[in-house]
Amino acid sequence: MSGFDESLLDDNEATMRVRFIVNARKVACEVAPRETLVDCLRNALELTGTHAGCEMGACGACLVQLDGRAVHSCLMFAVQADGASINTIEGLTESGVIADLQAEFHRRNALQCGFCTPGMLVNAQELLSQVARPSREDIRDALSGNYCRCTGYEAIVDAIDAVAKERTKARSTSGGAA
Known part of the structure; x- marks a missing residue:
């Protein structure tokens, strides 16, 4: 050769x-x-x-x-x-930037084995940093590249939706400084 x-x-x-x-x-x-x-x-x-x-x-x-x-x-x-x-x-x-997401995932049992959870949280944080109040469809679209074999995704979508609502509420009550 x-x-x-x-x-x-x-x-x-x-x-x-x-x-x-x-x-x-x-x-x-x-x-x-x-x-x-x-x-x-x-x-x-x-x-x-x-x-x-x-x-x-x-x-x-x-x-x-x-x-x-x-x-x-x-x-x-x-x-x-x-x-x-x-x-x-x-x-x-460590930075605390996803503490609310982690707490809501836990509260809503949006994690089971936990293997996919870190990627879900990274993706959810990116979505919420780009879209202040995403629709449930937006959340589902954002998560379309994250596979979870243990949940039916509904609790995950619920958790992200709840955090989006809470962050929006916090921004509106603090004059947008949150």
Whole structure:
């Protein structure tokens, strides 16, 4: 085979240094060029709240915020996120930004095994940051990329709807400053 570079078959891939801001902390780690962001977060940084589900971007278990937008971390190489700001479920929890969503999910039993819950919460937070008062159809559309095998989704939609109503009410009573 002419022109074939056999060094491409080397299993001992060189690593690359990447730097991120993860959950408001500067971090650096060595990753293989083909290591996914979800694997880096889980293995190198021990942030196991982000789950590797389908590894095809279809189930939503791996959702994280990258520069403020929800992304499937299983579809991204860690090196592609070099220099980015990443929020995982741990960071969103620590900051308190999703405390109301977490409480409402718990109150309405909108979680069962919990595997999909971190991705659902990341997605719900993104929706509520973009649409102050989404309709139930908007919520269902936003969740269409999150798979849950344990619930019928109704309690999840109810929880997000209740938080949207409460946040809207809080904004209106505080003059929009919430």
